[in-house]
Amino acid sequence: MDNRVIIGGQWGDEGKGKIVDALSDKVDWVLRYQGGANAGHTIKVADEEFVLHLVPSGIFQPEVRCYLGNGMVIDPWSLRDEISALEQRGIRVRDRLFVSSAAQLLMPYHRRFDELKENKLRRKSIGTTGRGIGPAYLDKFQRTGLRLGDLLRAPETLERTAIEKTLAANEILSDFFDAEPLSARTIAEELVDLAEGLRPLIVSGYELLRGVRERTESALFEGAQGTLLDIDHGTYPYVTSSNSTVGGALTGTGLPPRCLGDVVGIFKAYCTRVGNGPFPTELLADDGDLLRKLGGEYGATTGRARRCGWFDLLAGRYAVSVNGMSGIIVTKLDVLDRIETVKVATTYQIDDERVDLYPVRGELLARCRPQYREFAGWERPTTDCRSLTDLPAAARKYLEFLEQELGALIVGVSVGKRRDQMIWTDTGVTT
């Protein structure tokens, strides 16, 4: 049984997609359990690059079956487009991808609300991906949302329901946002069309995942976003609207805890964040630009420049303990190959006080000044390293420090975009 939960240890974009792809040949299932098309998971297969938003990163392993769980918010327009784009590029999707009938339907008015709400907040905006995520979860928890299962209803019923929901949304658009209404009829007709194509994918997760529950089939749980974007445990309100920490894997699939297996955290060898909110180790101006350039740090979903900074041990330890990570994988080590001095935040200072425990309250975090430990860079390429002993001594020293200070074994190190650019280690990196 190779079950594992793959969780972002930082603010997302840690390279979860690459790792899930690299591990998915060992499992029967890859399961997404939260978020929606706000995720952007980039996978390089041979020389081809794919960006996935909804479809799980296991799709490139032909024998693996993929599942979108009840914890997700799914835009059926995006899902249809993503499936056809993959199929056009020769990836078989249709009989391998399943969607929970209990997942929420993300509708065009959710996107519109997201955009208008962000505009209204102006300087205080969250910097969302604009994919309608917050408004769709709002409908879920208000108990006014539609679910994927609604696409299985008779076309007339679905059409009527979609019209009613869009007309209700139009009232909010005009009363609250002073915005133009959406065409309820067009949306309803398109949805009826989409339902036709998506119907064969919609299933009862309870039935479909029986093998995983009974442990005759194995599963990899693919987290989206990252620990610090979690609605409860992240840097609220600058977070996403779902549980990207480990609890999301349970509620978002309906599987019991014993099915999860090991919790594996993915951390970049440095740190990035897209959107607004506190980021203590952020590098501004030229220093930030250098990391951004070396790491190609532009959002896979929105193309926005990612904010870049040094590895933050306090935030990292927080992620390890909140999720109970037993192992971690450090990605993008190669991005630091040309850096002269690599820094890691080891403590924070708030006014004159030393802080060793990650402050969960955003306003405190915004006042933290990180104190750094410096490491001599290795200034040698690592992209061809396939074992720890291939790595330059200075790179190993850096990894050993992270492993010891985070209190979790480094079970993998990624040194490039490709599947094979990995160093695997069962026993950690510390000798």
Ligand code: GDP
């Ligand atoms: P995710 O959202 O966590 O799946 O991460 P993204 O795909 O949004 O961002 C990670 C980016 O880094 C992608 O462009 C990957 O192709 C790339 N990447 C992943 N691992 C490595 C690595 O070890 N080295 C380098 N240079 N790039 C990597």
Ligand code: IMO
């Ligand atoms: P992956 O899975 C990085 C960020 C947005 C914004 C906040 C809320 O690729 O790691 P939302 O649209 O979710 O309401 O935006 O969360 N965000 C991400 N940042 N990677 C992601 O996903 C993200 N998904 C959302 O930038 O700050």
Ligand code: MG
């Ligand atoms: Mg991403």
